[in-house]
Amino acid sequence: MTTRLLTDGASCPDAPSGHPVMLTTRDGVRFDVRCAPGEDVLSAAARAGYVLPSMCHKGSCGACSATVEGAHELGEHSPQALPEKDRAAGASLLCCTYPTEPLQVSLPFEGNRVIHGSVPERQAQVLAVDAVSPDGLTVRVRLALEPDEVSGAAVEFESGQFVEVSLPGLEVRRAYSLANVANWDGEAELLVRRQPGGWFSGILADWLANGFEGAQVVVRGPMGAFGLHENGVRPRWFVAGGTGLAPLASMVRRMAEWGDPQPVRIYLGVNAQPELPDLDLLPELAEAFDALPDAALVPCVWHPDGAWDGVVGTPADALEKDLTELVAASCGGPVDWPDLYVCGPPALVDAATRAAVDVGVPADQVHSERCLPS
Ligand SMILES: Cc1cc2nc3c(=O)[nH]c(=O)nc-3n(C[C@H](O)[C@H](O)[C@H](O)COP(=O)(O)OP(=O)(O)OC[C@H]3O[C@@H](n4cnc5c(N)ncnc54)[C@H](O)[C@@H]3O)c2cc1C
Numbered sequence: 001m002t003t004r005l006l007t008d009g010a011s012c013p014d015a016p017s018g019h020p021v022m023l024t025t026r027d028g029v030r031f032d033v034r035c036a037p038g039e040d041v042l043s044a045a046a047r048a049g050y051v052l053p054s055m056c057h058k059g060s061c062g063a064c065s066a067t068v069e070g071a072h073e074l075g076e077h078s079p080q081a082l083p084e085k086d087r088a089a090g091a092s093l094l095c096c097t098y099p100t101e102p103l104q105v106s107l108p109f110e111g112n113r114v115i116h117g118s119v120p121e122r123q124a125q126v127l128a129v130d131a132v133s134p135d136g137l138t139v140r141v142r143l144a145l146e147p148d149e150v151s152g153a154a155v156e157f158e159s160g161q162f163v164e165v166s167l168p169g170l171e172v173r174r175a176y177s178l179a180n181v182a183n184w185d186g187e188a189e190l191l192v193r194r195q196p197g198g199w200f201s202g203i204l205a206d207w208l209a210n211g212f213e214g215a216q217v218v219v220r221g222p223m224g225a226f227g228l229h230e231n232g233v234r235p236r237w238f239v240a241g242g243t244g245l246a247p248l249a250s251m252v253r254r255m256a257e258w259g260d261p262q263p264v265r266i267y268l269g270v271n272a273q274p275e276l277p278d279l280d281l282l283p284e285l286a287e288a289f290d291a292l293p294d295a296a297l298v299p300c301v302w303h304p305d306g307a308w309d310g311v312v313g314t315p316a317d318a319l320e321k322d323l324t325e326l327v328a329a330s331c332g333g334p335v336d337w338p339d340l341y342v343c344g345p346p347a348l349v350d351a352a353t354r355a356a357v358d359v360g361v362p363a364d365q366v367h368s369e370r371c372l373p374s
């Protein structure tokens with residue numbers, strides 16, 4: 001699908017030298033770049049030395065979404081990556097945004113998420129590969145990153161960010177959120193749901209069946225704009241669909257590490273019980289829950305088979321019910337709305353966001369990342 005957005009009837013001559021684009025982050029950091037004719041904004045920024053949060057570079061993952069003012073063409077993209085309502089509100093995907101006049105871009109993240117130069121790449125040894133759900137399809141992968149000149153042994157990232165994983169010598173890569181926290185030991189942890197016929201899923205199946213001794217991967221990143229927002233001590237509610245749990249687990253672990261006092265709730269949704277990750281097999285997450293002063297896990301099973309005494313339905317259903325109860329408990333007074341962090345398939349992200357905003361949660365308190373195939 002190709003759409004075209006023109007503002008105020010502006011004419012759009014294609015200047016041979018290209019169009020200037022002013023990019024401003026949420027905390028006011030400004031970058032000025034120039035798009036050559038036919039060049040998208042993401043590529044122009046990278047050419048100028050600014051690597052913005054992004055993944056697929058083909059309009060399918062939604063990671064490069066930003067608000068764009070000014071006339072531009074929007075190239076082929078997936079409607080899941082840029083829902084119509086976001087487009088109507090001025091959002092665009094920078095990897096397929098082609099200016100036809102000078103643009104102003106508001107980036108939905110802070111300046112520290114912009115990588116200057118090139119994305120760091122490190123070799124890593126596979127330390128452990130363990131199935132953590134009864135159906136054996138959700139797999140925890142632990143990696144030991146080799147030290148590099150910039151970070152030494154440390155693995156530095158903001159909870160919520162992702163890395164790209166490939167095999168040495170191969171171009172093909174897949175994105176995975178980091179499920180652990182920044183550390184000095186060089187360790188990175190991923191939570192991967194194996195997909196039928198999938199490339200990386202097949203590699204994981206092989207490691208599980210035949211062992212992973214000596215296996216190496218290449219880790220590129222960290223990248224991405226998803227992350228915790230420091231907003232005082234408002235409760236934080238996390239809504240995860242499947243392995244959307246990974247970035248949220250990292251945030252919860254970081255909160256425990258920092259001794260954050262906010263009440264925490266995780267709604268974790270799966271289709272059926274055998275998909276539910278076993279917290280005994282994710283001991284660091286279980287410990288973080290124990291360390292936080294007020295933390296609750298709400299597992300939600302959409303189509304339970306056999307006995308299940310937890311929530312039946314999606315995490316969006318459970319969220320809506322609990323938010324409605326908050327309103328009732330406020331007896332007409334002000335509601336102490338939690339900050340919401342949602343990660344999972346687009347349908348879940350959209351349903352949870354819609355439910356929250358309809359009940360009354362301010363839109364700027366809902367933060368989300370869509371888990372799309374990378
Ligand atoms: C920013 C970002 C973060 C991500 N984080 C995670 C994460 O933490 N954990 C995780 O498991 N995945 C995550 N993903 C998805 C991941 O990058 C891969 O797309 C996924 O693991 C499939 O890779 P694969 O090589 O096994 O399958 P592929 O070879 O890419 O695909 C094989 C088949 O599986 C289908 N498929 C792929 N993904 C899905 C899906 N989610 N649901 C249904 N069918 C699918 C494809 O359409 C295709 O038919 C993330 C994606 C992005 C963009």
Ligand code: FES
Pocket residue numbers: 053054055056057058059060061062063064065081093094095096
């Ligand atoms: S990087 Fe633009 S949609 Fe994926």
